[in-house]
Amino acid sequence: MRLVLLKKRIIGTVIIKNGWAVQSFGYNRYLPLGKPECVVENLDRWGADEILILSIDRSSNRLGPDFSLLEKLASLQLETPLIYGGGISTIEEGVKVIGLGADRICVDSLLHDNFNIVRKLSERLGRQAIIGVMPVMANNGIIKWLNYRNKSSLPLKDGMLDNYTKTVSELLLIDFLNEGSKDGFNNKILEDFIDVDLSLILFGGLSDGPKIKKLLANKMVSAIAIGNFLNYKEHSIQNFKREYSRSNIRDSYYKERYSLLNDK
Amino acid sequence: MKRINVTIVNYNVGNYASLSYSLKALGFNVRVSSEHSALVDSDIVILPGVGAFSSAMQELERLDLVGSLKDLASNKHPIIGICLGMQLLTECSYEHQHTIGLGIIPGEFVSFENSRLHIGWNTLEGINSEKNIDSNKSYYFNHSYVYKGPSKYQICTTTHLEKFASIIRNENTIGLQFHPEKSQKSGKELLQKIINEACVA
Numbered sequence: 001m002r003l004v005l006l007k008k009r010i011i012g013t014v015i016i017k018n019g020w021a022v023q024s025f026g027y028n029r030y031l032p033l034g035k036p037e038c039v040v041e042n043l044d045r046w047g048a049d050e051i052l053i054l055s056i057d058r059s060s061n062r063l064g065p066d067f068s069l070l071e072k073l074a075s076l077q078l079e080t081p082l083i084y085g086g087g088i089s090t091i092e093e094g095v096k097v098i099g100l101g102a103d104r105i106c107v108d109s110l111l112h113d114n115f116n117i118v119r120k121l122s123e124r125l126g127r128q129a130i131i132g133v134m135p136v137m138a139n140n141g142i143i144k145w146l147n148y149r150n151k152s153s154l155p156l157k158d159g160m161l162d163n164y165t166k167t168v169s170e171l172l173l174i175d176f177l178n179e180g181s182k183d184g185f186n187n188k189i190l191e192d193f194i195d196v197d198l199s200l201i202l203f204g205g206l207s208d209g210p211k212i213k214k215l216l217a218n219k220m221v222s223a224i225a226i227g228n229f230l231n232y233k234e235h236s237i238q239n240f241k242r243e244y245s246r247s248n249i250r251d252s253y254y255k256e257r258y259s260l261l262n263d264k
Numbered sequence: 265m266k267r268i269n270v271t272i273v274n275y276n277v278g279n280y281a282s283l284s285y286s287l288k289a290l291g292f293n294v295r296v297s298s299e300h301s302a303l304v305d306s307d308i309v310i311l312p313g314v315g316a317f318s319s320a321m322q323e324l325e326r327l328d329l330v331g332s333l334k335d336l337a338s339n340k341h342p343i344i345g346i347c348l349g350m351q352l353l354t355e356c357s358y359e360h361q362h363t364i365g366l367g368i369i370p371g372e373f374v375s376f377e378n379s380r381l382h383i384g385w386n387t388l389e390g391i392n393s394e395k396n397i398d399s400n401k402s403y404y405f406n407h408s409y410v411y412k413g414p415s416k417y418q419i420c421t422t423t424h425l426e427k428f429a430s431i432i433r434n435e436n437t438i439g440l441q442f443h444p445e446k447s448q449k450s451g452k453e454l455l456q457k458i459i460n461e462a463c464v465a
Binding site: 082103123166 | 276278279281282285286289314315316319348359360379381382383384385386387402404405406407408422423424443445446447448449451452
């Protein structure tokens with residue numbers, strides 16, 4: 001029996017719309033939180049295992065990646081691995097996002113629009129740097145994949161996911177219908193991914209309780225991404241880690257320095 | 265006490281900002297450069313990197329850094345390679361195709377069994393002279409290729425599907441497979457310790 005020492009991860013997620021960090025509900029309603037850099041610095045200070053930035057309107061508005069945000073985040077001296085998604089449509093953009101401080105990138109629209117570029121990004125940056133994002137829903141036993149730009153959804157075709165196993169490192173599955181709803185994540189979404197040879201990051205309606213514990217125990221699940229339910233509570237990440245300390249996650253961590261609050 | 269001067273090799277592969285900020289916060293003087301003179305003038309050189317081995321070696325060759333780094337190593341100038349930087353220090357990698365590396369640390373890089381990946385936080389186990397590594401602390405890994413080489417160059421191992429070298433060393437050249445600059449407190453402390461010890465040696 002192989003010893004498992006690699007920890008499962010709690011990923012603090014920041015949804016960004018119009019340049020502001022927001023709480024998102026079902027990819028449909030949004031409440032403002034404030035400057036993204038403040039939210040990110042909190043997650044870094046609380047010891048998130050990774051920080052995920054999802055700039056959800058960059059592709060639909062054809063804005064490209066938010067390079068200026070990445071430059072601001074670089075000045076925060078973050079000590080936590082950073083994942084960026086939003087607006088990446090070319091190899092040069094993906095490489096520049098990494099050069100500006102992201103450790104990994106997420107691609108969603110590009111999986112639909114031009115998978116060849118995803119493949120080339122994987123060759124250039126390494127498969128470990130690429131995460132495929134799939135907003136999905138379970139409807140009458142059928143899993144559908146949302147193209148959020150035109151709000152259309154299509155069933156998962158046979159073989160569709162096989163292409164991804166050699167190109168991306170993990171799949172970020174977003175239960176977009178239940179996103180923002182307390183304990184709303186629909187476990188049935190996992191059923192269609194049982195045979196996929198990729199680790200899964202789960203996001204959308206993951207707040208607390210036995211559901212997260214059970215999902216973390218699933219061998220296909222490498223990480224849980226949490227967004228809304230980390231906000232407005234100090235030390236949220238540490239509280240989560242204490243609650244799930246038996247779920248093979250890294251211990252809580254408290255950082256002693258927070259640059260945005262220091263007097264200069 | 266004199267501050268240690270660190271030069272981060274700039275070869276257009278990966279991100280220097282995080283590493284640069286981390287090192288400054290630890291009290292080191294930091295410069296990012298691709299000039300041979302800047303590497304020689306430093307107390308220690310750091311070779312970072314995120315991406316593919318062959319592209320990175322092409323950039324090192326284009327910037328005429330291959331010879332510089334080999335000269336530094338042969339003159340026992342301290343060098344630390346991080347993640348892809350560690351991989352480049354060795355003889356070769358089989359990522360996509362067989363590519364020759366810097367050859368400073370004997371050994372090569374091959375893919376994990378069944379092309380698996382190693383992403384996330386994992387621990388170190390000290391071997392040989394590094395028995396005092398704290399095996400309860402975790403560090404952030406993000407790689408798909410592992411070191412295969414003589415055990416005399418392996419300082420620490422990590423276990424993921426198989427046991428592999430997570431820190432390697434040949435004289436004053438050290439390779440770290442994980443990202444200490446993204447490993448929060450444990451990473452910073454270890455990086456500071458390694459740099460201080462390398463510059464005293």
